[in-house]
Amino acid sequence: MGEVEELERRLQDWVLVNVFVWRVKVDRIPTRSALNERGIDLDTVLCPRCGDCVEDLDHDLVGCRKVKKFWERLVKWWGKDVGYAVTPSDLIQEHEEILKATKGISWWVEEKWYFVYLVWTHRNKAAFGNEKGRVQDLFIKWQMVVFEWLIEGAKRWQLIGSSG
Numbered sequence: 343m344g345e346v347e348e349l350e351r352r353l354q355d356w357v358l359v360n361v362f363v364w365r366v367k368v369d370r371i372p373t374r375s376a377l378n379e380r381g382i383d384l385d386t387v388l389c390p391r392c393g394d395c396v397e398d399l400d401h402d403l404v405g406c407r408k409v410k411k412f413w414e415r416l417v418k419w420w421g422k423d424v425g426y427a428v429t430p431s432d433l434i435q436e437h438e439e440i441l442k443a444t445k446g447i448s449w450w451v452e453e454k455w456y457f458v459y460l461v462w463t464h465r466n467k468a469a470f471g472n473e474k475g476r477v478q479d480l481f482i483k484w485q486m487v488v489f490e491w492l493i494e495g496a497k498r499w500q501l502i503g504s505s506g
Contacts, residue, residue: 359459366430373397390469400429402465409461412481457484
């Protein structure tokens, strides 16, 4: 993949994640319970991952038993002892507080939201593609993107050479 194509892919990811964050903030994520409340007839309102609970935003992004394992893994990998956010509202509040304190720069916030976005895309695959998939693959994909970002940042700040 050429440099231009790679930049376009990263920009697209950044835009998709930021639109997703905005949609979470304004409560416009089409979970099954939200669609049901708007009068859309669905076969089920249960979570497409676990099938145990009504799928609302809280359950889908942080509460599902299958997702909780990976929040714990993410926090452990980063060496954080704060646990994972309990609700999307907690994520938003933390996001705004950290960005305010760091004047808009925080690897932890950006990477965590990318992880949340991956959780949402995994949910969509389970809901619409009849694909349960392995949730642990999300963590691996997230790690690969984080490493790419770190390497790019190190190159940009000339901490490592551009050849690697």
